[in-house]
Amino acid sequence: MDDRVGSSRSGLVAFASFAFAAHPGHSVLVVPETVLGRDEAGTWVTTVRLDGVPPAMRAAEPVRRPGRVRFVDASVSAHRYREVVRAAVARIEAGEVDKVVLARDQLAVAEGDVDPRHLLGRLAAANPGCWTFCVDGLVGSTPEMLLRRTGDEVFSRVLAGTAFPGRRWPDGVPPELSDSGKDRAEHEYAVRSVLGGLEPFTGRLVAGEPTVLRLPTLVHLETDVRGVLAPDAPGLLSILDSLHPSAAVGGTPTDAALELIARLEPLERGRYAGPVGWINADGDGEFGIALRCGQLDGPQVRLFAGCGVVAESDPDTEAAEAGAKFRALSDALLAEQPEEPDEGTTMTATTHTATHFPHLVDDLARVRQLLAATVRVGDQRINEPCANLVRNNGRLFRPTLVLTSAYPFAPPGPASERVITAAAIVELLHVATLYHDDLCDSAQTRRGLPTVNALYGDTVALLCGDHLLACCVELLGGLGSDAVLLFAETLKGLCNGQFLETVDVGDLDRGEAAYFESIAGKTAKLMSSSAALGAMQAGAGPREQKVMASYGHHLGIAFQIWDDLLDLWSAVDTGKPRFGDLRNGVYTLPVIHGLRDQPELADLLLAQPLTDEHCGRILALLDEAGARESSLAAAREHVGAALGSLAELGDDLVAEVAPRLLGVARELMPEVEQLLVAVLGEDGGR
Numbered sequence: 077m078d079d080r081v082g083s084s085r086s087g088l089v090a091f092a093s094f095a096f097a098a099h100p101g102h103s104v105l106v107v108p109e110t111v112l113g114r115d116e117a118g119t120w121v122t123t124v125r126l127d128g129v130p131p132a133m134r135a136a137e138p139v140r141r142p143g144r145v146r147f148v149d150a151s152v153s154a155h156r157y158r159e160v161v162r163a164a165v166a167r168i169e170a171g172e173v174d175k176v177v178l179a180r181d182q183l184a185v186a187e188g189d190v191d192p193r194h195l196l197g198r199l200a201a202a203n204p205g206c207w208t209f210c211v212d213g214l215v216g217s218t219p220e221m222l223l224r225r226t227g228d229e230v231f232s233r234v235l236a237g238t239a240f241p242g243r244r245w246p247d248g249v250p251p252e253l254s255d256s257g258k259d260r261a262e263h264e265y266a267v268r269s270v271l272g273g274l275e276p277f278t279g280r281l282v283a284g285e286p287t288v289l290r291l292p293t294l295v296h297l298e299t300d301v302r303g304v305l306a307p308d309a310p311g312l313l314s315i316l317d318s319l320h321p322s323a324a325v326g327g328t329p330t331d332a333a334l335e336l337i338a339r340l341e342p343l344e345r346g347r348y349a350g351p352v353g354w355i356n357a358d359g360d361g362e363f364g365i366a367l368r369c370g371q372l373d374g375p376q377v378r379l380f381a382g383c384g385v386v387a388e389s390d391p392d393t394e395a396a397e398a399g400a401k402f403r404a405l406s407d408a409l410l411a412e413q414p415e416e417p418d419e420g421t422t423m424t425a426t427t428h429t430a431t432h433f434p435h436l437v438d439d440l441a442r443v444r445q446l447l448a449a450t451v452r453v454g455d456q457r458i459n460e461p462c463a464n465l466v467r468n469n470g471r472l473f474r475p476t477l478v479l480t481s482a483y484p485f486a487p488p489g490p491a492s493e494r495v496i497t498a499a500a501i502v503e504l505l506h507v508a509t510l511y512h513d514d515l516c517d518s519a520q521t522r523r524g525l526p527t528v529n530a531l532y533g534d535t536v537a538l539l540c541g542d543h544l545l546a547c548c549v550e551l552l553g554g555l556g557s558d559a560v561l562l563f564a565e566t567l568k569g570l571c572n573g574q575f576l577e578t579v580d581v582g583d584l585d586r587g588e589a590a591y592f593e594s595i596a597g598k599t600a601k602l603m604s605s606s607a608a609l610g611a612m613q614a615g616a617g618p619r620e621q622k623v624m625a626s627y628g629h630h631l632g633i634a635f636q637i638w639d640d641l642l643d644l645w646s647a648v649d650t651g652k653p654r655f656g657d658l659r660n661g662v663y664t665l666p667v668i669h670g671l672r673d674q675p676e677l678a679d680l681l682l683a684q685p686l687t688d689e690h691c692g693r694i695l696a697l698l699d700e701a702g703a704r705e706s707s708l709a710a711a712r713e714h715v716g717a718a719l720g721s722l723a724e725l726g727d728d729l730v731a732e733v734a735p736r737l738l739g740v741a742r743e744l745m746p747e748v749e750q751l752l753v754a755v756l757g758e759d760g761g762r
């Protein structure tokens with residue numbers, strides 16, 4: 077060996093990543109042919125020659141970006157995880173263990189293969205206090221150093237006890253964390269397990285005082301442990317063997333905790349939570365615990381996160397904490413996402429809508445600006461979740477409905493400030509309800525991105541929704557009492573629709589009337605009010621406002637029927653789980669129709685659990701009953717009714733306005749485009 081640098085990281089080094097458990101266990105040790113090293117003193121290259129032949133050097137390929145990334149549930153959904161935590165608390169109360177660490181996973185799916193270098197660069201830049209690693213596709217940034225050996229000195233950084241936005245804001249030194257008996261106890265277990273693991277090999281061993289380690293999305297209690305090895309101490313890997321698994325990733329007592337993990341945790345950890353690091357030819361090296369990491373597999377990354385569970389643990393809080401731990405990697409994956417394609421701004425001048433409403437694209441940009449300015453709050457940590465869905469704002473469908481319902485009644489030119497304000501209000505109201513919906517449903521993703529409740533916890537999601545409702549009221553202040561009353565009626569309608577759906581859950585006697593009343597509130601009301609509010613702010617009279625409300629209402633009903641059909645028959649990935657309604661006991665129009673002709677559907681619908689096979693049989697019976705066609709026919713009727721409403725605008729307006737508004741509907745809603753074919757014939761009335 078010819079080592080002219082003489083640093084502990086130069087010369088022969090191996091990178092290793094060990095499986096968490098012996099069975100199933102697949103550990104990896106890599107001795108690279110070439111290592112490019114760098115520290116404060118300089119940069120060096122180490123090459124390993126096999127049979128005296130130097131490794132071939134290749135020019136590096138440019139780092140590839142993963143493109144758009146979506147997140148989906150893997151083996152353990154947040155819901156399942158809560159159940160696992162609940163079961164663990166019961167075992168702890170029964171005296172089986174004092175603490176057990178349980179993990180869940182999540183799958184990130186990118187457009188293209190994920191380049192580990194892309195992730196490494198982002199992770200290292202965002203987590204300067206951590207150790208960033210990649211060994212054979214296991215990529216992450218761990219804050220926890222299991223063992224560093226330098227000559228006869230050893231060092232370990234023990235973490236346990238966590239606070240995160242949504243549970244306790246890490247504001248200043250988080251007093252709740254350092255005073256919390258639960259976190260203290262959890263932390264004590266972890267420190268003791270590391271001290272116990274090192275004791276047999278050390279002459280001197282000192283644990284410092286617990287301090288607070290701040291990471292971008294979390295804070296932890298940390299204790300640094302330092303010791304001097306006894307002269308007869310074994311090598312680094314043997315000491316690691318005695319330290320792993322510490323209580324930070326296993327539990328206390330170790331064996332009983334491992335047994336409980338094997339019984340309760342429905343996933344394979346692989347190398348997650350195992351030691352990961354490097355070792356040199358003298359036996360010096362560093363091994364962190366593989367946390368805040370994921371396993372790469374082409375375009376997929378399986379993310380892992382675990383939490384220490386003790387007697388006082390609350391399942392919701394642990395689920396949210398796991399969500400916060402995923403963020404180290406999910407933020408790195410999401411960095412520099414390509415912009416969401418946004419039909420609001422990408423409409424080109426050649427499309428129908430932009431031709432007939434020449435100010436629409438610019439006016440939508442003004443709406444977007446107003447939205448961003450209205451939701452902003454002073455504290456960046458709160459700003460982030462509040463702005464989340466406003467930024468990730470899909471097709472701005474409702475604001476477009478406001479604007480295009482205003483133009484026909486206003487003088488030519490850009491929309492007035494009042495109309496822009498109205499457009500922002502309906503979007504804020506819509507987004508506020510999405511925050512609350514996702515919270516109620518424990519939804520983990522929306523539009524392919526993690527939800528605010530998944531990222532920041534339920535409390536933050538609830539408060540964000542409330543904050544946005546307050547923003548609506550603030551903007552309404554400028555529009556006068558008619559707008560305020562319409563807003564109140566709309567929000568009441570939304571709640572009423574949702575209430576009705578909720579009380580009808582699992583009710584096989586739910587009839588058509590109940591279904592239509594519910595969707596009129598939960599979906600159509602906001603679309604109806606958007607159209608009416610646009611017209612109102614542009615100066616239209618009560619009669620015209622009513623016509624526009626009716627147009628919006630019928631479009632909304634058609635839209636919802638279509639959405640309900642997709643839940644059953646969609647062949648394409650809508651981003652929502654298929655058969656979600658059936659599984660939640662929400663009986664929509666096709667099911668209501670089907671039950672009329674096929675009473676045997678009832679038993680299938682009530683099966684517990686409702687498997688994919690059950691759903692397949694339900695679908696077959698619905699098809700037999702012609703429920704799909706009859707529901708489609710109902711949706712078409714409402715598209716027809718929307719057009720019929722416009723006919724009442726009066727001769728001077730109708731000829732000019734009706735086709736334009738129809739064009740808006742068809743451009744914004746692929747659903748309407750499909751339904752129109754039947755209403756207007758194959759040429760779609762162009």
Ligand SMILES: C=C(O[C@@H]1C=C(C(=O)O)C=C[C@H]1O)C(=O)O
Pocket residue numbers: 177179220235236237238296324325367368380381382383384385401
């Ligand atoms: C298990 C993980 O983290 C460990 C568990 C902690 C806790 O429960 O408070 C804190 C830090 C880590 O020791 C993980 O990130 O997956």
